[in-house]
């Protein structure tokens with residue numbers, strides 16, 4: 666059994682992780698951590714998330730000395746803000762733990778990226794060099810060897826699962842950059858209260874135009890430029906991305922279908938549509954990314970949908986841990 670710690674367990678992604686780890690036959694929940702000053706320290710997870718009453722009546726533990734705790738665990742999920750993960754991950758890594766970090770702190774192997782897009786100076790180039798980007802369907806071999814897995818962002822997961830087979834297969838005419846229009850539920854912003862995310866303020870709207878940090882994350886890992894525009898939707902969870910691309914001359918709908926089939930026929934957490942495109946209701950509460958598309962002449966529109974908290978966060982993190990430890994990738998997820 667792997668002694669498993671979840672840091673940030675009271676948050677939206679952390680609570681989902683806790684539910685998965687709790688039902689994982691090879692993982693043992695060692696502790697659910699929150700910050701030393703947390704208002705929720707000592708409360709039960711099910712006090713905050715009542716859907717878990719009678720299931721996850723587990724106390725939240727304030728983390729004071731993580732170096733002592735690190736000696737007692739094998740696997741750590743960091744469901745914490747980027748800066749918190751940046752500071753904590755090396756402590757667990759130096760103690761020999763495997764770390765799956767859900768934040769953006771180790772996703773791109775260039776320290777300047779963090780100064781520019783995250784607003785902090787990255788101090789751990791050594792761990793940036795060793796981190797493996799956990800786009801699980803594509804990084805299986807690297808994840809098997811990883812000590813630090815940087816789980817991709819929610820929007821980048823759906824965007825890359827949709828685009829990577831087409832880019833790698835040379836099917837796109839990149840004179841026209843892929844245009845990704847994405848809409849996310851409000852849980853994408855986390856559980857902490859903020860005016861912009863309060864009920865009466867949220868109204869369907871684009872944000873982060875030309876400057877959202879997920880644009881460079883997507884481009885860096887796909888190796889091609891993209892236009893990315895996120896939108897905040899007035900619903901709790903889920904992401905739909907509508908991606909417009911230009912095809913190379915002569916590429917047909919059948920070519921697109923067979924490229925996707927080849928990439929994902931043995932990947933159960935990516936579901937391909939023969940007809941039509943996915944809706945949010947197909948994926949909310951589930952660990953899948955669903956992909957459908959339509960072609961007209963040289964124009965392709967791909968639609969990818971996922972639950973931002975699951976395939977976009979907790980489910981992909983558990984999938985990566987499963988791969989790392991040689992379990993079935995879908996263990997505890999489906």
Ligand SMILES: NC(=O)C1=CN([C@@H]2O[C@H](COP(=O)(O)OP(=O)(O)OC[C@H]3O[C@@H](n4cnc5c(N)ncnc54)[C@H](OP(=O)(O)O)[C@@H]3O)[C@@H](O)[C@H]2O)C=CC1
Nearest residue numbers: 673675676677678699700703744745768819853855856978
């Ligand atoms: N929400 C989403 O859809 C996705 C989120 N992510 C990433 O996952 C991470 C978690 O996101 P999310 O669940 O939304 O965030 P939340 O704001 O909902 O939760 C954050 C958690 O971190 C805890 N925390 C804060 N500071 C510390 C600290 N110093 N030590 C230990 N715990 C701390 C909080 O508890 P307390 O403050 O009480 O200590 C809380 O449990 C973020 O990096 C986010 O960017 C990635 C993909 C999707």
Ligand SMILES: CC(=O)N[C@@H](CCC(=O)OP(=O)(O)O)C(=O)O
Nearest residue numbers: 767768769818819849850853854
């Ligand atoms: C709706 C909403 O606010 N979404 C978040 C994305 C959250 C996420 O998954 O991204 P990281 O892990 O990279 O923070 C945002 O746009 O910042």
